[in-house]
Amino acid sequence: MYSLESINFQNKSPEQIGELLIEAKKAYYTSGKPIMDDHTYDTLEEILRLKLPNHRIFTKVGHPNFDTGFDKLAHIMPMGSQNKVTNIADLVHYFELKFNNLNNYSSPLVKGRIEGGFIVQPKCDGISVELIYKNSVLINAITRGDGQIGDVITQNIVKMKNFIKNPKDFTGSVRCEIMVTKKDFEKLNQHVGTHYNAFLPNNDTIFYSNPRNAASGLSQRLDSKYSEYCSLYAVDIYPNLSTVNDEIKFLQQLGFTTVESTLCHNFNQIENIYQQFLIKNR
Template sequence: MDIKKAKARVNELHQELNHHNQLYYNDATQAISDSEYDTLMNELKRLEELYPELATNDSPTQRVGGAPLKEFKQIKHPVRMLSIEDIHELKEEQLIDGNSKTEHNLIEWHKKTLNALPSDQETFTVEPKIDGVAVSIMYEKSKLQYAATRGDGEIGDDITQNVLTIKSIPISLPKNAPRSFEIRGEIFMPNKAFEELNKIRSEEGEPKFINPRNATAGTLKQLDPGIVSKRPIDIIFH
């Protein structure tokens, strides 16, 4: 197979594998068996070994991560990355103006928010809080360019290699996607997966993680993406 045919086949394999990743990890279904998927992946790996110039950063083979890093690079957020403001529910409620302290805090937050918004933008959504690690992902020309932690809100750690191991995150987008855009979300570890991970660590004599968020944060701080690829982390986008 010459380079021209190899390039065409590599592009086909990219599309096929990305399609099946989307079905499996985002739509909870699959159109081919695991062995058929492995056959496609192995074919792509062989072609990239034969023609290294065809091995791109957005290849499905890069999901397993690259070589360990010596340290994280720093990335400046194009728009400041703020944290979520908490209003905790208290076990022993103290009444303030006839309302519980939690209700009072929520009312005050509502007033403050309305004062900061134009009058025609009073729309709210409510969803469960996922306790994980905030992340910003930047796409350029339909390709994932980088992923960064919040850091101090202005500058975060470049965790691109670690994020590439999370198969529910697309490496490439449809061609009609915006030319450049940033999307933010929360990387987390499901409770059941966390319990299973701690069980394995206990059996291997490793210290247990305190909670799922602690496990997620510790995972994303790993300089070796090979370790990250073995941890059961996922993402929910805001």
């Protein structure tokens, strides 16, 4: 497992860092057995963006060129990735740029307030999937992939917790996050350990390193094994409704499990919610 401490940066060119990131991404998406922890990956990615912003890894998001064994399909709903900020000042700056520079929109930021408000939710630590329904029947479930094309993992989705088989009078798409809860993560490792560790030599053990990696690996198993340890949490719907709040209510009416949401009207409220997330045991 690569870590920042184990990598000799003096002997690594930007090109080599990029190839290492590609190797790590391939391992994460195709085997469920990561070779690099998240913090190391994010740090190396930021270094590469500064040193070699045109590296090929930034032109291909996800894993469209990796042979995962699943059929691939194009998405119906937009499946973009999230932008990252690390402090409240960066968050304010992001919104200022977004509303002042894009399409000549006027800024909604007035004396620290956000006109109309914003919905704040915890970021689900899993992988994204689009559930496509037609006349209340699930047609396909497609992983995010590169945001345009992903793997069809319908056979695994139908076995997961919180799966809604027939949302009443619904045709459209629902974006969900596949997660493994802490409780299910403990059960999963206990089950895996009970069944496999006795066969390993030299007192070796086999287990999933963390819930996020477990969600990635289990959701993309060709044999659908252990899918029941995964849970689905709805975060978006397509076609979109007037407001995010309306979308959350509609998803709940359809029976989907959504993540906790808070309506904030200024950045102090957002910062307070963030601090609560940090200290709350989840």
